[in-house]
Amino acid sequence: MGSSWIVDASQTFNLDLNLDSFRLQAPKDVPRGAQINFMGVENKASVKDEASDLKAELERMKEENKRLTETLSAMYENYITLQSRLGDVASMTSEKDTMLALHPSRKRKAENNQEAKSDVIDIDGSINCNFNNNNINNNNNNNVESSSSEDSCKKLKEDPKTKVSRVHVRTEPSDTSLVVKDGYQWRKYGQKVTRDNPCPRAYFRCSYAPACSVKKKVQRSAEDPSVLVATYEGEHNHPNCAKSETRAAPSKGASPVLISSSSASPTKTVKLDLTRPNSSQVAVVGAHRREIDSPEFQKHLVEQMASSLTRDPGFTSALAAAISGRIMRY
């Protein structure tokens, strides 16, 4: 009884238990009829008091619940505001990134710094970036500023034709796997803890076609562990293999809406958070209209959305409840 009440159901349950306990207090040797009488006469008043206390408690809890909900929504609004501000700050620091990229003598250090910075930009500012500049839609291969800072550094020695793209995926906090579902079949070949991030980085190779040289690195963001950062290197030389992917990547993986990289810009970062409704995602989609217009993308989008919904136990239970409710009504 000393414990706090959490949900209405538990209160009902506890109330019943309480009544049971009263019943149990009755002497066993008393005849049945007398037992009922015993309860009714001696404990009726105390049960009523108890019930009214619980009712008051319930009201208090409802009030507290309401307050907590309001606090939560206020915090969420603050979070969104901070995100947009951080995006502005990140765009201001992009000039510094470019300067660092132009001095490869400090390659490794610069790379680390830039990687950290690009995380900041991508995690919170991707939507702003996609909105406010035309880098992604701009089909200009030589636009150094449009590529990520990490890539601008590597470009100095890497094959410039190697495409590098990043996808940020928000996952459930409880989800510790490093699986990003993107419609392809991946084989993990290594995992390493890097210096700049306590979370391990997983290395994947495309296992669908042995000749496919695409590699994928997946690591949790150091700043927001709920965000998975998937870095793709190279290009698939085979069609998407979404149906066989379920075997390689079990159901627990995060499932982003895939925004494929194109030759337009060497590096492109897109974050689509399917775990919460966000009107700006529609805007991101708008920014990638050309890609989205393709039937392949639309098909994949539908598949991803369907699989996201069917994997969500909350959705399935709500669906089941809705269906059973309808059946009961009929």
Add this chain to the structure above:
DNA sequence: CGACTTTGACCGGCGC
């Protein structure tokens, strides 16, 4: 039994 994951060892590049 085959495909996949895990994980310690190894290798090469880079900075000092």
Add this chain to the structure above:
DNA sequence: GCGCCGGTCAAAGTCG
């Protein structure tokens, strides 16, 4: 030249 670091390899373990 040495040590650090990221990336890769490969044997052992796991799973369906």
